[in-house]
Amino acid sequence: MKTATSKPGEIMHTVIPVMESFLTLQGEGYHTGRLAYFIRTGGCDVGCHWCDVKESWEAASHVGMTVDEILEAVKKVEADRIVITGGEPLMYDMDVLTMALKGGNKKTHLETSGVYPLSGEWDWICFSPKKFKEAKEEFYRKSDELKVVIYHESDLAWADRQADKMHGEALLFLQPEWSRKDRIMPLIVEHIKSNPRWRVSLQTHKYLDIP
Numbered sequence: 001m002k003t004a005t006s007k008p009g010e011i012m013h014t015v016i017p018v019m020e021s022f023l024t025l026q027g028e029g030y031h032t033g034r035l036a037y038f039i040r041t042g043g044c045d046v047g048c049h050w051c052d053v054k055e056s057w058e059a060a061s062h063v064g065m066t067v068d069e070i071l072e073a074v075k076k077v078e079a080d081r082i083v084i085t086g087g088e089p090l091m092y093d094m095d096v097l098t099m100a101l102k103g104g105n106k107k108t109h110l111e112t113s114g115v116y117p118l119s120g121e122w123d124w125i126c127f128s129p130k131k132f133k134e135a136k137e138e139f140y141r142k143s144d145e146l147k148v149v150i151y152h153e154s155d156l157a158w159a160d161r162q163a164d165k166m167h168g169e170a171l172l173f174l175q176p177e178w179s180r181k182d183r184i185m186p187l188i189v190e191h192i193k194s195n196p197r198w199r200v201s202l203q204t205h206k207y208l209d210i211p
């Protein structure tokens, strides 16, 4: 793996571990169905026991890419939206990468658990806090979308407490954890009937087998 550098003048050579990148349709949340180029960074220390990308957790097991190399990959695809997901992307400073993407007229979208300080210039922030590690307060003020994954019935009350902390314009989504969706989905439906500020988010890419 290449080593990160922050020497002046070499910032475009700052290295971000990338587990995978691919052109697909956004499967979840507000932008469901939109074409997007996903860049999944390696590294996450939140430790969700139901995580569906546990292979992303170890940063050192993923190839380090410079910002220049990531931009070269982006140039090869026809997508106006770039979704930076993880892992936890904010383990890395996203300022240079996102400014370069926006300079190339790309929309920058972030998917984050919010446990690291916010960096980068974003057109859309999807904030998905987790019970397992406390999120930074700034995400409740700055995110466009709150997405809470529901695994246990008790997660619904926790989700309500997260929503209470969000600013008034934020969109609120409840999403069943995939392995328990058949059991959890009816609970989410009942919850939304009495709490209509929420919407449901489904992992449509998994239902439709879209990679």
Ligand code: SF4
Binding pocket: 044, 045, 046, 047, 048, 050, 051, 052, 053, 054, 056, 086, 087, 088, 113, 130
């Ligand atoms: S925050 Fe995301 S990537 Fe990290 S463990 Fe949880 S679900 Fe997995």
